[in-house]
Amino acid sequence: MTLSSRHARRGSVLVIVIWAVSIGAAIVAGIQISSFRQAMLGSDAIARVQARWAARAGVETMIAIMEYHTDNPDPEDALAMIHDLEDNSYGELETGTYDIRHFFDGRELAGPLDEHSKANINLLSGELMNIRDMTPDVVGAITDWRDSNEDAGMLGAEKSHYQNRGKSYEPRNADFRSFAELELVAGVWPEYTRGEDWNLDGRIDSNEDDGDQTWPDDKSDGILDLGWSGILTALSRSSSRAPSGLPRLNLAIATPEEVIERTGVTAPQASALLAYAKLPNAKLEQLLMVPLSTLSSGGTGSSGSGGAGAAGAARQMNGSNSGSGSGGSTGGSTGRSSGSRSGATGGATQAGPGDLDSAAKGRVLNECTTTEFKRPGPGKINVNTVSGEVLREVFDLNPKLVDSLLSRRDAKPSGLTSLSAVLDIPGFTPQILSPLAKQLDVQSFVFTISSRGRSKTVGGNSEIVVTVDRSTLPAQILMYREP
Ligand SMILES: [Ca+2]
Ligand SMILES: [Ca+2]
Ligand SMILES: [Ca+2]
Incomplete structure (x- = not known):
């Protein structure tokens, strides 16, 4: 073997070694990048799971408080449970936090939303006409949606109306089961029902407070306009349970x-x-x-x-x-x-x-x-949580009367423990009370919990919205969403 051929072989071995080393380096780099990505994805997934479980912890806390108060009612304090729910609306866990709030009557409040602070659409008839953006044809269509018959009123809409417009559904001919069902009714637009709360979670989201930058178009004023969802519900329920806890x-x-x-x-x-x-x-x-x-x-x-x-x-x-x-x-x-x-x-x-x-x-x-009492029906309004907006807008009550009721109520640390307190307010004459009386009560059974969980590590977020009926034990979940 000549010197030059030996040199050439050594050279080609060197080339092979360099080639192999660079291939190896590329493989290692590739493995590093992909494992780094996987680690990132893994920690994102962990953050999401932590946030979701934090939100869930908030929901479970609220349900536990509601069940406690169903088991241990305090007839002398109409606000005992509401205050407990408020006080525990924020919590810290080892891996995350939860936060339960809702917008109501132009303000953000701590704790779950009391469905009994709104008027139940299944109990309204003539009052519907008082509501803003409500027109006679929409009232007619709502009435037909709910009544058991198939006779469309003058301005109403029964099965044939929906069929003729190619809809794949027809009126329920029974009570509304959710607020969102209202959007199926002829002539009802989401702009009316949702206002700025486009995901119907009762909370102000970034897209709901940035003007026309993202859908929906909103006023970007830090206040959540809830549309009809701020005054109407289909979820409040009646119960045979008295404030004393007895049937x-x-x-x-x-x-x-x-x-x-x-x-x-x-x-x-x-x-x-x-x-x-x-x-x-x-x-x-x-x-x-x-x-x-x-x-x-x-x-x-x-x-x-x-x-x-x-x-x-x-x-x-x-x-x-x-x-x-x-x-x-x-x-x-x-x-x-x-x-x-x-x-x-x-x-x-x-x-x-x-x-x-x-x-x-x-x-x-x-x-x-x-x-x-046979089964739960549409629930009454709790005079302790009802908003001025509901009394003014749905029941067309004089604003001065509404103010005197709300200031009388808010002055009592334990709220109004019976409707007799309303009788003592000057101006609440029998004429004023008669359309309201059959819808008023001093207790609430159904609440909607909007719990936002946040992971402590990478800032994962999660939201759970749950509607709970606490009138029976264990409490019953009426609706569950992760918007
Ligand atoms: Ca009908
Ligand atoms: Ca929202
Ligand atoms: Ca927007």
Whole structure:
């Protein structure tokens, strides 16, 4: 072998070695880059999981507090649970934090949203026309969506209307099951229902407060305009549970002893209540408008004027249910208004059962019922959490009256523990109360928790929105979303 050929071989070995080394380096670099990427993806995934579980911890905390208060009610403090929920609306875990808030009536509040702070759309009829952007044809379509029949009203919309427009769905012909269902109704636009809260989570998101930079177009003023979703709900539910935690006493089948023990009324008052409860269409909320003596004498038929009063009360109920009895209800209210005044001044000295004072009315309204509870229906409005907007806009209440109700309520650290407090507010006459009375209560069962979780490490975010009914134990999840 010559020197030159040896040199050449050594050279080619060197080339091979260099080539192999550079291939090896490239492979190592490639492996490094891909494992670095995987590590990044891994830590992102870990951050997301941590954020999601932090949000979940917030939800579980809220549910635990609600269940505790269902188990341990405090009839002397209408706000005990709400304050507990607020106080625990922010929490820190080892790996993340959660934060539960909602926008309501132009402000951001800590804690879950009380669905009973809004009017249940399934209980509204004539009041719908008061709502902004609501037109007669939309009210007609909402009514047809909800009523069980297939007869479209003059301005309404039943199955054929939707079929003719190529829709793949038809009216439910029963109560709305969610607020979003409202957007399926003919003539309803998301701009009305959602306002600026485009993902319907009750919270202000960055795209909901940046003007027209991103959808939706918003006012970029730090306030979340909730549209109809700020005043209407389909999720609040009724319950047989009284503020004391006991099932409400059904006056249609109760004994006088049970009534006295539960409400502290006198024996003649208990008999009068039981007599009234046996009347067809007896509604306990009539106590807010009509003195007990008038209601019960209508029941026994011993007094002509009393009978007229009870009949007027029955007419009133029917009138407000159909939304077409405004003439009749005005006449009836005038009569009851004077009756109520005389009852308030001379109740204690009257013969017969004697009228209930406002505290006793409050206890009866809180603890009793005249109808058997079968299943949860649309829920009432909690006077302790209702917004001024709902009272003004849905019930067309005079703004000064609304202010006096809200300032009276907000001045009490334990809230309004019975509706009797409303009776004591000047200006809340029977006429004003009658369309509202059947929708008012002092407790809430259904809440929507919007929990935002944040991971401590890389800043992963996650949101869970859950609607919970706490009226039965364990609490029931009515809706779950991760928007
Ligand atoms: Ca229908
Ligand atoms: Ca939102
Ligand atoms: Ca925007």
